[in-house]
Amino acid sequence: MTPEPDDAWLTGVAQGASDDAGGVPVELLGDYLRLLADAATYGRQAERRELDAVALLGRRAAEQGVSAGRVVRLYLSAARRLWNDLPMAVRNRDRAAVRAAAAAMLQVVDDAVANLAEGYAIARRDLVRREESLRRELIDDLLRGDSDLGTLVERAEPFGLDLARVHQVVLAAPSRRLPDADAAISALEAVVFDRLGDRDVLVATKDGLLVVLAPADAGAAAGELGRLTHRELSRLPRGQPWRVAVGRPYPGLYGIARSYEEAREALTMAGRLDSDTPVVNAQDVLIYRVLLRDQPAIVDLVQAALGPLARARGGAGPLLDTLHAYFETGAVATESAKRLHVSVRTVTYRLDRVRKLTGYDPADPAHRFTLQAAVLGAKVLNWPQEPLPAPA
Missing domain, CATH: 1.10.10.2840 (PucR C-terminal helix-turn-helix domain)
Known part of the structure; x- marks a missing residue:
């Protein structure tokens, strides 16, 4: 916000609020301080177009990666500081006038923060959907194994994947239709990250299955990935009984596709054999691959x-x-x-x-x-x- 000459005091309010919120850019305040000042001085309420502008600032904050707590703190701190720094002509009015000014200002704060939060939430949902779409596209290309390596390396970087490492693929099939995919993905990511101590993990869905791509060189825990996956999915209220298949670990991009194919074959074989083993390792069904050759x-x-x-x-x-x-x-x-x-x-x-x-x-x-x-x-x-x- 660029204040008018007689509103230069608002610049100090904006900067102080930014400092209170941990350095959140003052630009995210937009015309919010002017709305507060008008409410306190003249009792004017914010118009719909002005609140819509605040909602857009909430979206911008989400897109910039500013946490919801910090951007709300920016707005609340700005309101507190502005009230404390109001010109004496406003603060010295009679008690009823001061109460009216405070009520008008609090209404603007309430409306503005509500619209700010709504805009932020909409942007976060859009970002999550976009990330999920990118995640599915990436996992499809990784498991296919025939995409351009250079492009895949760039696309994998935001997800923390180092394609030069040794990875293995785990597939999980629910008993019927795949249940709430978001809940399953969140639960698996949390427990795998915690157990492996490694962010180089990708969990996604493909063809009605849950896919876990994890490094196989992260220590002994990587060998437990299949059992870990089955144990965590079995806690979900739906999808049981789960059947899990684990591909063998291989290095590089084409190793990921190879591990996936092995896990898929193991899952298919377990179904044909009507196996009651919940976790099937690809190496345990190698004899069937030999027979099929x-x-x-x-x-x-x-x-x-x-x-x-x-x-x-x-x-x-x-x-x-x-x-x-x-x-x-x-x-x-x-x-x-x-x-x-x-x-x-x-x-x-x-x-x-x-x-x-x-x-x-x-x-x-x-x-x-x-x-x-x-x-x-x-x-x-x-x-x-x-x-x-x-x-x-």
């Missing part, structure tokens, strides 16, 4: 070793589930029965049916490897729920 061969193995199970009464499903439980429990029939919630006799009967239908004996170590590889392949291919792919 030569799909024609694994299809042939499943067809040859397990195809005859389709002739069993009730189909191949129960026998395949029994084989899977049998191998998962170290070929112990009693433990398999517990896992399947059936009797031991049922397990031994089914294993004998497998032997008779396929010619492979699950209890024979020489046959067990072939059967186990075929069972894993069937899980990967989602057979018998889906038909086996046709030969190329």
Whole structure:
């Protein structure tokens, strides 16, 4: 504000208020001091256009990164200082006139601060939406891995990301639709920052999943990122049960995309296997990736070793589930029965049916490897729920 010659005293008021608020620019006062002076002197109330101008100053304060508390303090301090420094002609009026001046001035303060706060809040919402949009675009490009490195480095800098570091990606899938994304992102960011002691973390959403990108060289805590993510998300009222997949750590931009692809594959594999493990590490499902590299061969193995199970009464499903439980429990029939919630006799009967239908004996170590590889392949291919792919 540039005061008129007879209002030069307002310059000192503005500067004092700025000092009280920690150096907030006096420009953010606009014509506020003139409104206060007119209210105290003439009882004039602020017009709508003048209050709209104050709201714009609130937006400007938010865009400049001035905290809401400091800019409000600027306005309140300015009102206090102006009242104390009013010209003697105003202060020496009779008591009723002084009370009227004070009431008029307080009304201007009330209206101005309300509009200031509203403008500030609108600007903050716009900034948050803009940042969320930039965050989503950045995470999309980082996970795709084919964008220009120089541009990505510039875009990642405001988020505190150093793309030269070793990072890993964690994906979290809710049981149904993704719940309140803002609440989930805020909760995850807070706990990951606190645990890793590192601001080089990005949390966003992609394709209905929560994505956590974090440095893998931040100490032993980085190895706990998957469990940390699952534990924090499980505290939210919605989205449970969550399934979390952790990609392996890799350096550089393309390492981020690689870790993401591994986490995505692990999440898909856990769903196909109907795994009850809430946190799946990519390294734990490497065998399935090996199997899928030569799909024609694994299809042939499943067809040859397990195809005859389709002739069993009730189909191949129960026998395949029994084989899977049998191998998962170290070929112990009693433990398999517990896992399947059936009797031991049922397990031994089914294993004998497998032997008779396929010619492979699950209890024979020489046959067990072939059967186990075929069972894993069937899980990967989602057979018998889906038909086996046709030969190329």
